[in-house]
Amino acid sequence: MRYLPLTESDRQDMLSAIGAGKIEDLFRDVPEEARLINKIELPDHKSELEVEEIISNLSEKNIDTSGVPSFLGAGAYRHHIPAAVDHLIQRGEFLTSYTPYQPEISQGTLQALFEFQTQVSMITGMEVANASMYDGATACAEAVLMATRITRRDKVILSGGLHPHYKDVTETQTRYLNLNIINRKTDIDGSENLDLLIDDQTACVVVQNPNFLGHLKDLTHLSDLCNNLDVLLIVVVTEVVSLGGIISPGEMGADIVVGEGQSLGNPLTFGGPYVGLFATHEKYVRQMPGRLCGQTVDNQGSRGWVLTLSTREQHIRREKATSNICTNSGLCALSFTIHLALLGEIGFRKLAELNHSKALQLAEKLSELKGLRIINKTYFNEFSVKLPRPASDLVTSLAKKSILAGVPLSRLISDDPELNNVLLVSATECTTEQDMDALVEALDEEF
Amino acid sequence: MGHSKDLATNNITRNNFSEKTSTLGHKALRLEEDLIFELDSPGITGVDFPNFRSKKDKLGTLKRRTKIGLPGLSEPEVIRHFTRLSQKNYAIDTGIYPLGSCTMKHNPRLNEKLARLKGFSNLHPLQPIETVQGALELIDETANWLKKLTGMPAIAMSPAAGAHGELCGMMAIRSALDARDGPDSYRRRVLVPESAHGTNPATAVVCGFKVDSIPANSSGRVDVLSFKEKLGDDVAAVMLTNPNTCGLFESDILEISRLIHECGGFFYCDGANFNAIVGRVRPGDLGVDCMHINLHKTFSTPHGGGGPGAGPVVFSEALASFVPRPWVVSRENGFSIIENDEDKGDLSPIGRMKAFHGQMGMFIRTYAYLLSHGGDGLFQASGDAVLNANYIMAELCDYLSPSYDGPCMHECLFDDRFLDGTGLTTLDFSKAMIDEGYHPMTMYFPLIVHGAMLIEPTETESKKSLDDFITVMRQLAIDAKSGENNRFLRAPEFTPRRRLDETKAARQPVLRWKEKGNAQIKASQQ
Numbered sequence: 001m002r003y004l005p006l007t008e009s010d011r012q013d014m015l016s017a018i019g020a021g022k023i024e025d026l027f028r029d030v031p032e033e034a035r036l037i038n039k040i041e042l043p044d045h046k047s048e049l050e051v052e053e054i055i056s057n058l059s060e061k062n063i064d065t066s067g068v069p070s071f072l073g074a075g076a077y078r079h080h081i082p083a084a085v086d087h088l089i090q091r092g093e094f095l096t097s098y099t100p101y102q103p104e105i106s107q108g109t110l111q112a113l114f115e116f117q118t119q120v121s122m123i124t125g126m127e128v129a130n131a132s133m134y135d136g137a138t139a140c141a142e143a144v145l146m147a148t149r150i151t152r153r154d155k156v157i158l159s160g161g162l163h164p165h166y167k168d169v170t171e172t173q174t175r176y177l178n179l180n181i182i183n184r185k186t187d188i189d190g191s192e193n194l195d196l197l198i199d200d201q202t203a204c205v206v207v208q209n210p211n212f213l214g215h216l217k218d219l220t221h222l223s224d225l226c227n228n229l230d231v232l233l234i235v236v237v238t239e240v241v242s243l244g245g246i247i248s249p250g251e252m253g254a255d256i257v258v259g260e261g262q263s264l265g266n267p268l269t270f271g272g273p274y275v276g277l278f279a280t281h282e283k284y285v286r287q288m289p290g291r292l293c294g295q296t297v298d299n300q301g302s303r304g305w306v307l308t309l310s311t312r313e314q315h316i317r318r319e320k321a322t323s324n325i326c327t328n329s330g331l332c333a334l335s336f337t338i339h340l341a342l343l344g345e346i347g348f349r350k351l352a353e354l355n356h357s358k359a360l361q362l363a364e365k366l367s368e369l370k371g372l373r374i375i376n377k378t379y380f381n382e383f384s385v386k387l388p389r390p391a392s393d394l395v396t397s398l399a400k401k402s403i404l405a406g407v408p409l410s411r412l413i414s415d416d417p418e419l420n421n422v423l424l425v426s427a428t429e430c431t432t433e434q435d436m437d438a439l440v441e442a443l444d445e446e447f
Numbered sequence: 448m449g450h451s452k453d454l455a456t457n458n459i460t461r462n463n464f465s466e467k468t469s470t471l472g473h474k475a476l477r478l479e480e481d482l483i484f485e486l487d488s489p490g491i492t493g494v495d496f497p498n499f500r501s502k503k504d505k506l507g508t509l510k511r512r513t514k515i516g517l518p519g520l521s522e523p524e525v526i527r528h529f530t531r532l533s534q535k536n537y538a539i540d541t542g543i544y545p546l547g548s549c550t551m552k553h554n555p556r557l558n559e560k561l562a563r564l565k566g567f568s569n570l571h572p573l574q575p576i577e578t579v580q581g582a583l584e585l586i587d588e589t590a591n592w593l594k595k596l597t598g599m600p601a602i603a604m605s606p607a608a609g610a611h612g613e614l615c616g617m618m619a620i621r622s623a624l625d626a627r628d629g630p631d632s633y634r635r636r637v638l639v640p641e642s643a644h645g646t647n648p649a650t651a652v653v654c655g656f657k658v659d660s661i662p663a664n665s666s667g668r669v670d671v672l673s674f675k676e677k678l679g680d681d682v683a684a685v686m687l688t689n690p691n692t693c694g695l696f697e698s699d700i701l702e703i704s705r706l707i708h709e710c711g712g713f714f715y716c717d718g719a720n721f722n723a724i725v726g727r728v729r730p731g732d733l734g735v736d737c738m739h740i741n742l743h744k745t746f747s748t749p750h751g752g753g754g755p756g757a758g759p760v761v762f763s764e765a766l767a768s769f770v771p772r773p774w775v776v777s778r779e780n781g782f783s784i785i786e787n788d789e790d791k792g793d794l795s796p797i798g799r800m801k802a803f804h805g806q807m808g809m810f811i812r813t814y815a816y817l818l819s820h821g822g823d824g825l826f827q828a829s830g831d832a833v834l835n836a837n838y839i840m841a842e843l844c845d846y847l848s849p850s851y852d853g854p855c856m857h858e859c860l861f862d863d864r865f866l867d868g869t870g871l872t873t874l875d876f877s878k879a880m881i882d883e884g885y886h887p888m889t890m891y892f893p894l895i896v897h898g899a900m901l902i903e904p905t906e907t908e909s910k911k912s913l914d915d916f917i918t919v920m921r922q923l924a925i926d927a928k929s930g931e932n933n934r935f936l937r938a939p940e941f942t943p944r945r946r947l948d949e950t951k952a953a954r955q956p957v958l959r960w961k962e963k964g965n966a967q968i969k970a971s972q973q
Contacts, residue, residue, distance in 0.1 A: 001823075001828075002819070003555060003820070003906075003907055004824070004827060004828060005908065006831050006834070006835075006910060007910075014835075015834070017838060017841050018834075018838060018853075023830040023831075024830075026834065026837050027696070027727060029856075030724070030727075033701070034700070034728055034732050034733055035728060036728065039822055040729075042595060042825075043818070043822065044821040044822060045819060045824040046819060048557050048819070050818075051557060051818045051819050052557065052560075055564070055811065055814065055818075056564060058582070058584055059565075059567050061566075061581030062567070062579050062580065062581040064566050064569035064570050065571050065574075067565075070571065072571040075803075076803065084522055084525060084526055086563070088526065088529045088533070089751075092539075092540030093541065094536065094751065094752055096540045096554050097537060097539070097544075097750065097752045098546055098549055099752070099753035101546075102886060103949075104878070104946065105535075105939075106537065107532075107535040107943050107944055108531075108533050108534065108535035109532075109752035111532050112532055114960070115960075117958055118960045119517065121959045122517060123515055128958045129958075129959070132754070134607035134755070134801060135802055137801050138607065138800075138801050165799060165802040168772075168799040169799050169801060172618070172771065172798025172799050172800065173653070173798075175797075176618065176621055216506060217509075218507070244515070246509040247512075251513065260802070268568065268569055268570055269562070269568050269570065270571070270572050270579065270582050270803070270804060271802070271805065271807055272572075272607070272755070272805055272808065273607070273755030273757070285956060291753065292956075293958070294953070295952065296957075297951065298947045299948070302472075304944035306947050306949050306952045308958075309956060310953075311953070314645035315644075315645040315646075317645070319649060319651065319652045319658045320652075321652075323649070324613065324646050324653050325608075325610055325611075326644075326645075326646050327607075327609065327610065327743075327754040328753050329755045330750075330751045330752040331749070331751025332751075332754070340517065341483050341493070342494050342522060342525050343492060343517070344491065344517050344518055344519035344520055345492075345514065345515055345516070345518070346490065346491075346492045346519060347493065347496075348517055350492075350496050354496055354499055356506065357499050357502060359505075360502045360504070361502075377507070378506060379505055396575055399574075399577055404571065412573075414788075414789045414790075415789070
């Protein structure tokens, strides 16, 4: 039991200091009928060597994206993470510290959060950002709640271009709050007639850019329409690397920007933990959910940082809090910040350019295939293709050849047969030309 | 757990007593460090890319043409920057971190290594099921351990943190009530003890409930008489932390559980303190209907400066059919995962709590922790956690003022009566602990005692570590009572920053760096 420092004689000494005979005596407030008489049937403790063997064996039962051609995206992307990132986040002072409630001995975490908030504000084109959320989908749900608080309206319009999981989470989290959630089948980009949709009861419109199918939309017109009716425009970004290459949601007039920050600094790890981004206008800061780090001075006049505006939060406001959130995604936010600090202006923009260029190359190669059609006119590093057969069948079949061909839309949208033949594919800086050729060749054999 | 609003009354006194200064403000190993934005060398980057040729873009009209404003730093500068920042943090790796209710225990490094195996870290959540069998098996195994340890038949693995688990559990209760009594059910009142975590009332409200608080009795537990009086046919549930936030086992728990069920309500248990009873008491045997488990507390996944956490929720038979998507199923031909309503069968999932399948990285660490400890180790760990807390309680009870009679469970609660007449507060006492090299305990929580000091040592502290801590706490208590107020009011003095002005931070929020204005207030200014 290598994690337990007490010796048997320590235990005896401590028990006599307490005045108890044995540890079980300390549990005397537990009603007798609730105490377990027999130990729960579980295996005994194991050595580090044995545990490593068991869990390594499980990991080897998986086929992971680093060993085979992979084109999976749909809200989670494989990117190269510089070695410095993982080295730094494993420093015990970051890894094993708590929420920075005692600022004098947490300035490291706090300053990093302040840098995170600044970076998120910059790339989203917004004035302020919080210290992170659980993930992009929960950030989206919280943004909707915030919009209903600000506008005191209850109608919420979700664009058809929003990631299905984000819709699902938003609907789940708001289902008992008497909101009127309108789930649009089609994408909203401002070019359609929105008069019938948006009214004086509408709190917000939620759109995604690039949208779930990879299309890029100029949201300026939509933002004007929303603005005229005091409706808040919430823009979701699931591939944060895109912000290095395209005009930010803030520049297009978004009121709240939420996103999934996984692409910077955080490995795929089968879906989590990730890091939700949340940015908005300064005037809404007191309606924001989640932790915020703010700059101040100490009693010597030196600049320092503290958690601030906590009167919004549950530990102070209890049932009147803006959200029930306590934990954020601290260490994932730190990975994000370190990766983006390494990239800098030049690196971040180049990373975006490289991603786009890989996607262009993939599209070029795929377009040579007969029977396959690229649906997108615009895209960043991900686009959708129409196949001659159900996409899920092809994906299963290619997996047998050790190619992870992409995400069949039917995996996420199970109630729309029209999408059965649509496959979502992405390319990042990790995608090689050999990977692309392998995909094209395997698809060719299938058609 | 954190502090309460009393903190705003920080004693900010400008203290200009002379201290030796250095040219740039550094103090030996305490190094000043600017923000990355102030270290900007335009044109520099810490990441090189392979050469590639740009093609005609498909970005439509959206190609970015404006500057983002991100600073340029090389790799050595980034490494030095964040290494310096790290050195300004207290951590469990550097010392005892006695935050009550937060459970800061040792984070085994094996768990970090295993979470980074490429077979997990490079696994995409939407890969074909056949290619992720090992991952699903690990989720299923972890789920089985958690169900066994809690004695509960069903589990939702996806919630991302404790409060997120609360949300999941309370939504399941709401769904169960609506299914049973119809959507117009007027069971909308949720009973929450005054000593509860702030997340409990906040969560109840998000699920459309009203909060009604129940008082504690003189022994720090739910007052069963008041509880009985609050019961009625509009009561949806009781949310109870057990062991509670005073570090005490709710000795009337079986009675409370019987009463709430008789009245037609559900029993939500806040599992933040499950670490005290693992392997010794099963929440299922207490009549609990659902309980979240903070994997980052009880099962030692690292807190990482405030997350990520993970908050799986276990459910009783009565709530099992409301477990949110997705869930893993074990079939003869392997594991699969139920992600969409089309595949839910007879069940009525409340929906989906987050994108994809939950905090996989935390499941791997948890599973490694469970296997390492085994059933025997977990039993010993909860015993040692309770022993350590009682030892501190016994050794400090003549110096500080314990709020309730023992024995306590995994944490011991003191209040500020021992500071009566000294002019000092719990905050002052805590700040003096910092100068002694200790992270303070949880302050001003729970709210039901004045100036609360909630100490949770955890099982991973040695007796030597506890004895040193006890020595310091006794000395501070003696000093406080003997009028040595300056050492408290000036504290902390040895930290990278002294007491920070939280009022200023809240009144004039500066939440990001900006090119102008901020530049003048350099970190090195003293």
